[in-house]
Amino acid sequence: MKKTIQIHEKDNVLVALSHLSKGETIIHDNVEINLKQEVPAKHKFTVKALMKGDLIIMYGNVVGKAKIPLPEGSIITTQNTSHQTSSFGKKKSDINWKAPLIEKYRNQTFLGFHRQDGQVGTANYWLVIPLVFCENRNVEVIKQAFEEELGFAKSNPYKSLVKQMKAMYTEGKMDEFDRLGFEQGSITTSDKFFKNIDGIKFLTHQGGCGGTRQDSESLCALLAGYIHNPNVAGATVLSLGCQNAQSQILEQKLKKLNPTFSKPLIILEQQKEGTEQQLLSEAIKKTFLGMIEADKMVRKPAGLDKLTVGLECGGSDGFSGISANPAVGHASDLIVALGGKTILSEFPELCGVEQELIDRCVEEKTAERFSQLMQAYSKAAEAVGSGFDMNPSPGNIKDGLITDAMKSAGAAKKGGTSPITDVLDYTEYAVRSGLNLLCTPGNDVESTTAMAASGANIMLFTTGLGTPTGNPISPVIKISSNTTLAKRMPDIIDIDAGGIISGEKTISEVGEEILDYIILVASGKVKTKAVMLDQDDFIPWKRGVSL
Structure with a gap:
């Protein structure tokens, strides 16, 4: 294995591929470089002496400036180097790209979920999303109701670890704690009820109200992108009703992404539904019916151009x-x-x-x-x-x-x-x-x-x-x-x-x-x-x- 590498021919530093000792001699371009300090693997050192203010070049680009004079073989550190870049402006040259050989992959496909808009998903998820942080708790309640019953919940191996610790503490065997552990294979997933759905995902966040109106609009655009993503089959959206991130904004963002948007989309507003029980019951029933439709999707071949x-x-x-x-x-x-x-x-x-x-x-x-x-x-x-x-x-x-x-x-x-x-x-x-x-x-x-x-x-x-x-x-x-x-x-x-x-x-x-x-x-x-x-x-x- 080589000890160093020069990434670009213009670079005036070398990268240590392994730990180098102080005083060690490195030969580069038939020139001996004596290291002034030890250079840990991954760090850089100078190929030639640099004066204060000289530019440090790596990848053929300016990546820093010497704060002090640096003899050849000096390690680059935050103490002797400051951030520096080259200026940039308008486009200066035409593109002359040599594409890699793709014969191996030209006719290859992957098995994906084909959506009506022509996109192809690599997975098939249902989303449950709050439009505002006030609905985070309700999203968590739906999560608890769905995950275990539909076979998407995973067992927690650390529960057994806590159980063992409780028993040892009760029995006065505290000195045995260090020997406790759990079996690596103890995380298991039960059989899924919906075989063609990869999971039901619950997204929570701290936005949707307060802050600026631009923040809420940006959040709606982000959530619209998630719903539009080809890996998503449909979504349930919970709104409080009075927040900045209104459901109408979300729907507008979706229409902008796809004027003929047709995925199942359930939007429920708590201040209209009434009690929490009414909201959650309605959300769970409609989500289950939507997932029945999502489960009808099956993987089919798609070209790699759909990635x-x-x-x-x-x-x-x-x-x-x-x-x-x-x-x-x-x-x-x-x-x-x-x-x-x-x-x-x-x-x-x-x-x-x-x-x-x-x-x-x-x-x-x-x-x-x-x-x-x-x-x-x-x-x-x-x-x-x-x-x-x-x-x-x-x-x-x-x-x-x-x-x-x-x-x-x-x-x-x-x-x-x-x-x-x-x-x-x-x-x-x-x-x-x-x-x-x-x-x-x-x-x-x-x-x-x-x-x-x-x-x-x-x-x-x-x-x-x-x-x-x-x-x-x-x-x-x-x-x-x-x-x-x-x-x-x-x-x-x-x-x-x-x-x-x-x-x-x-x-x-x-x-x-x-x-x-x-x-x-x-x-x-x-x-x-x-x-x-x-x-x-x-x-x-x-x-x-x-x-």
């Missing part, structure tokens, strides 16, 4: 931009070449690569919109004292992502190299084949929540540190950047891209492995780890500053 794949990263490390992200980028390019859609979000994590993305836009107006959205987001963040430079988390920094530009340059690799066909603002729906850019925060759950609302029927999520993030309606495939993580947290990782770091696999090989896995998940033949854990994360963005 809409969200591209996400979270808990990133210094290997993410070298292994997992570019592998996902290759999978994205394959899907685009096959006529499908992919969605790259997290605008704070595209800081520093704007010009590259602008030049990849197929239309000038698309490039201009991306530029405008990025500038508006950046200014809003700076106005409250939280610029994009504050994006890297303590975990990112500890594992080698020192600046936001460095993090962004690696994060953008998830989008591959294909042309950008559309730029979407938050809650806008992806309708054009190809790579779409979607304005969301870098926050993992706010971003994945948004991509499902924009039509993602499956998601790819890379991680170097480990994060359990999932989504209620769109299966999330988790890809680790390194093998150590995949071995340490096998309960949340679906695919290990660490073979790229060790040299055992290429980026294209792992990219094809990812697409093969997508087809299995989309066909219902494999459940992702996030689905098995019921990791149903859902956080609407209120359009305030969130990095």
Whole structure:
């Protein structure tokens, strides 16, 4: 295994692929580099001496600026490096994309749920949604009534652990607590009553009233996107009646997405229904009848052009931009070449690569919109004292992502190299084949929540540190950047891209492995780890500053 890697020929830093000791000599381009400090795996060190103010180049992009003079072989840290990016402007060049070979996949299909509007789902869910936080409790009551009776509830293995602890405490055997545990296979799912429904999902939130009217309208647009998503068969919506997020706004947003919207949609208003008992009884009866219709749907073959794949990263490390992200980028390019859609979000994590993305836009107006959205987001963040430079988390920094530009340059690799066909603002729906850019925060759950609302029927999520993030309606495939993580947290990782770091696999090989896995998940033949854990994360963005 190689000790270091230079990602781009223009880079003036190398990435340590394994732990390097102080005083160790690294040979690069036939030149000896003596390390001035120890360099942990995933971190970077200088190829040549840099003066104060010199730019640091990685991925061929500006990712930082030296705060102090740095001799060759110096580790890059937050103490000696500051955030710095290149400026960006109008589209400068035409697209000259070389699509990947797709013969292997040209005639492949997945087994999906065909909706009347032409979309194809990779799953078949029923939704129960509150229009306002006042209805969260009622949603939870319906959840308790439905899940166990319909076979969607899972047993909790930790209950037996608490039971054992109670018994030991009663018997005075506290010293035996450390030896307690539970069987790994004790999480079971009872037989489902509705065989063709993957689940009934209950989304709760803290919005719908108070705040601004724009927040409520945005929430209605988000919920409309979830109902319109091809993985959803129908929905039950609970309204209080007096809140800002009125049911009429939700219906208008649905009609905007699809003027001939025809999915079963049950909307009940508590202030009209009367007592809580009347509301809940009516909601449960109508939901059950709607699910009877949803259960009539069966999986049928669909072309891979019917895939809409969200591209996400979270808990990133210094290997993410070298292994997992570019592998996902290759999978994205394959899907685009096959006529499908992919969605790259997290605008704070595209800081520093704007010009590259602008030049990849197929239309000038698309490039201009991306530029405008990025500038508006950046200014809003700076106005409250939280610029994009504050994006890297303590975990990112500890594992080698020192600046936001460095993090962004690696994060953008998830989008591959294909042309950008559309730029979407938050809650806008992806309708054009190809790579779409979607304005969301870098926050993992706010971003994945948004991509499902924009039509993602499956998601790819890379991680170097480990994060359990999932989504209620769109299966999330988790890809680790390194093998150590995949071995340490096998309960949340679906695919290990660490073979790229060790040299055992290429980026294209792992990219094809990812697409093969997508087809299995989309066909219902494999459940992702996030689905098995019921990791149903859902956080609407209120359009305030969130990095």
